Amino acid sequence: MTQKKQASERFTGFLKKFYVFLIFVFLYAPIVTLMVLSFNASKTRSKWGGFTLKWYFELFENEAILKAFSNTMIIAFLSALIATILGTAACIGIRNMKKRHQGIIMGVTNIPMLNAEIVTGISLMLLFISLGIKTGFLTVLLSHITFNIPYVILNVMPKLKQVNNSTYEAALDLGASPVYAFFKVVFPDILPGVFSGFLMAFTMSLDDFIITHFTKGAGLDTLSTKIYTEVKKGIKPEMYALSTLIFITVLILLILVNKMPDPKAKEKA
């Protein structure tokens, strides 16, 4: 009897592990494929031409790709940063509104997220044209800030709602200025929300193709638009090399962040 039970337990245990394994395969198999291909001497994916590092060397000589990479990073960082500041400020404003207005404003900020990206892209392009703004770096940055703000609000709002308003009022009563009270009392509590809003905005900006395509001017490329233009002639293996490097960098960063001792835990101890 116990044997049977043990066996069935072992079986369900196996099933659980297998399920997790399967999920990881689906998540990471494409990335692994790409990493393997970045070392393939042959340009086609269906033939293994031997191990090589030449794509990595060519990558660092390919100015167009490196320029696109730096553009992507600068735009992602700046747009996420600005959107985080604006979004957080918006949250504070929204929370101090009347209930009914809150609902309306939240609904309005959600629309851009539900809207098809191509609609946002084309309408932004038309807006810039009608305002006479020459498309280029600035227009891409503005567009990215625009579509990033709702994501920041989405992340910060719930955190802000958890904050007990009386601590803030107490700080004011004790003579703190509103700005000082906000940064000393409210901000530390909503920081996780702000931070995840920033990260989400950063990744959204990093990923974006369609809106960038319509709002970028001549001669400006981000990684996604650069990769997409290669579709007709086949994607260059240098791109595999770059993606591999980005993936490994992010992986190392994540490991470091998780290994680092939590400063708060130390303080308590």
Added chain:
Amino acid sequence: MKKLVALACITATSVAALSGCGSSESSNGEVIVYNWGEYIDPDVLEMFEEETGIKVVYDEYETNETMYPKVEAGAAQYDLVCPSDYMIDKMIEKGLVQELNFDNIPNAKQYIGEQYYEQSKEFDPENKYSIPYCWGTVGILYNQTMVSEPITSWDVLWDAQYENNILMQDSVRDAFMVALKRNGNSMNSTDDAELNAAKDALIEQKPLVQAYVVDQVRDKMIGNEAAIGVIYSGEAIYTQRENSDLVYVIPEEGTNVWIDSWVMLKDAPNKENAEKFLDFLCRPEIALKNFEYITYSTPNTGAQELIEDEDIKNSPIAFPDLSQYNNIETFQYLGEEFDEKLNELWKQVKSN
């Protein structure tokens, strides 16, 4: 708080720095070029800048359809664009392009082969707007170890013995071109009966098709994953280099000759520089450099002469004699209504 101020300062300065470097202009002005991705040797751009002092602002797109709305809206003021045949037809019709002054582009008349201008007349009837840049045919690529006899006809794509071994192009007009040509019709046909017959043929063919693909044909054929595929001639040479069992044929019923040509936009801000750029591209040495980089056939006869590799120079795949065929055509723009109708028929094929 201090941190935030510091961050804001960094942001402000970096934005200022970036917008500053965007406005630098060289003394001889610039030319703004919108081309397919990977469709020019980057060295050529540098050589042009060095020789003329004109700065090339270079931008790329991936399909005619993503290029068109940007150009139509005038989002970025481009001088030169390099669309395909039917798209040029459409742009002429919509008044987006201007006539070229060939007196200022002498190399274009001297080196671009007459037969390519002749073929261009299907979309640019008087050769007033466009200069051919790259061209090629669409045909059948097959693996000679996987078929029983040499292939000569589109009919093979309906042959049941190759069930699950056939790769079709996943694009409306390319797919309908195959079916229309097989039925002996024009690929620019707007006749309802002919189009419906083509649709029925494509539905009939569907069970035999392994996959509808775009650029995966290359890799799949090289990897022996299919016996027969519809492919662009420019890809065929590359696939043969990787897998010597592959053979490319232009079917006897005729096929599509596609041409990507340079056009100048109506309100091109740098007309003179654009003419210089076009003339530069038509020089045989430059066209040769681009041919070696892109590997799609060049219409530049001067460049064809200069090719050192005899196999490529005389390759019937890269440079078929167009006058030898009487049933090859080039796509035309047939209007929005027709596009919709064709898309509807294609949807019926795909959902069947």
